Amino acid sequence: MTQAPITAAQEWRANWTLVLAAATGFSFMAIMTTSMGAFIGPLVEEFGWSRTVVSMGMPIAGLLSVLLSPLVGLFIDRRGPRRLAIPGLAGMIVCTAAFGLISGAVWQWVALWIVYAFVSLAVTVTVWTSAVARVFTAGRGLALGLTLAGTAVAQAVAPVLATWLIAQFGWRTAYIAIALGWGGVALVLCFLFFRSPSDLLAQQQDTSALPGLTIPQAWRDPGLWRIAISTFVLMILTIGLLIHQIPILIEAGVSAQNAALLAGAGGLAGILGKLVTGVLVDRFRANWVGGITLGFTAFAFLLLMDGVRTPTLIVVAMLINGYSAGTKLQICSYLTSRYGGLRNFGTIFGFIGSLTALGSALGPLLAGMVYDRTGGYEPFLIAGTIGCAFCGLLIVTLPRYPDWNEGQVRDDDSSAAAPNARGLA
Structure with a gap:
């Protein structure tokens, strides 16, 4: 039975x-x-x-x-x-x-x-x-x-x-x-x-x-590569925005005190993002939830652009960025566990973690370089709008993740050993 x-x-x-x-x-x-x-x-x-x-x-x-x-x-x-x-x-x-x-x-x-x-x-x-x-x-x-x-x-x-x-x-x-x-x-x-x-x-x-992929299988898996690339690009863009958010807001006419308050509100939105996303991915297709959430981050960049921003839209942009900041690693780790299984989760996620750390280091530097070369953040905000939409598309179009049945392990190194695929109910 x-x-x-x-x-x-x-x-x-x-x-x-x-x-x-x-x-x-x-x-x-x-x-x-x-x-x-x-x-x-x-x-x-x-x-x-x-x-x-x-x-x-x-x-x-x-x-x-x-x-x-x-x-x-x-x-x-x-x-x-x-x-x-x-x-x-x-x-x-x-x-x-x-x-x-x-x-x-x-x-x-x-x-x-x-x-x-x-x-x-x-x-x-x-x-x-x-x-x-x-x-x-x-x-x-x-x-x-x-x-x-x-x-x-x-x-x-x-x-x-x-x-x-x-x-x-x-x-x-x-x-x-x-x-x-x-x-x-x-x-x-x-x-x-x-x-x-x-x-x-x-x-x-x-x-x-x-159950899960071997290291060679994971290295060749297109779904895991799409998760890794999406996370890397998102870290560059969103951490760049996070570190430079106060100068961006001040440039937009927000006082330093109010900019700090908005940054704090973004942190609270991050907690909400983790909780809401956690509930949603347990009930719906995780790549749909993740892709829509990450793609929606594009609006944080768009709403801060000159000619678009208003006081109300600036607040909305900061809440969106804070909310998404609370979901990036959560979505990445969840999808990695689903697409790669648990057999070598530490090694696989460790590699993606390297890309995450690299993206986090490059983002603030690139945002600063954009400002020094152009005298403003507009090119960075444009890149963020396009890049976040692209990353969301990478995730939302992922194929259904494998159904790692209890005790099912892929011991050989061929794609023929792949488990049956399904989505979240």
Whole structure:
């Protein structure tokens, strides 16, 4: 007799603590990025550094992520995500606290960022999504959305928290308090609850029991390539807009204070985007939901263009960009798990993660270059309008993803072994 499929409600009752731990761990991974703005002024004032020196840590972390993310994914597939997450969080706590102990030497700042970049690879997005994807099937979309909402929570809370701590106790204590407080909670939750079937499979040396593509099959799969290309282009465009959004708004006549408020509203819209998209992809065709959502981002660029924008449309544009910013990685990870299966999810998503990191690094640079060469952001906004529409089209026209039946594994390297295709009901 065939066993009835497990429902989303049953998955949530059994695994909600895993999602809580993953979301908290992922939020701490984003803490340095989301709180950096609060520390720039105090560091410049105390050490006399330029803003370029203070900001050089992010590109260092991004470069190492581009180079090493696939190896991290391979480790996850072979050994399980818990073996990275627990020591990674402990290392992140130590590194974050260490920023509060620097003496003012630039070499010390750079060296600490290099160490931080290596440690942060152990708590990258692939670690958290791989664990959640392997315990959720019917409710995978919402589970991934809530996991990835950790960064949106950090974006909303960390700047305010860091600013208050700096004002009350100084920037050195602020680093240490955030590390031990936020990081300590994340470490405890992950130590208690962050476990997935992949950890057990790794202990049993039987990771091939999970269904999905082999690495050569994934490398040749056109659907996965379309997901990767779409995510790469979207990261270039949307992160470029995210970093330059305040100067773009000021150029459009918005005051600096209101521009900051609009940026914060975009962060709240990002949380909403993750939740709504998670619910939708669990109920409808994921490529349709993802393609329409990502393609709709084109309006964020279009509505900010000179001759189009009005005060009302500027607000709408910022909410659209914030909403879509909350969905990019969620849609990418969900579709990757559906089209590539779970057998080598870490390795496959690790490669896409490299493209994501590269796109995130290139976007702000390209937007800045456009402004320096043309005296405005119009060419970048035009490129964003066209590019986002193209990326949405790539996703919405994907073929139906494979039906990875329980226990079905493609051991050979031929397309004839492909499972039957179907869409979401």
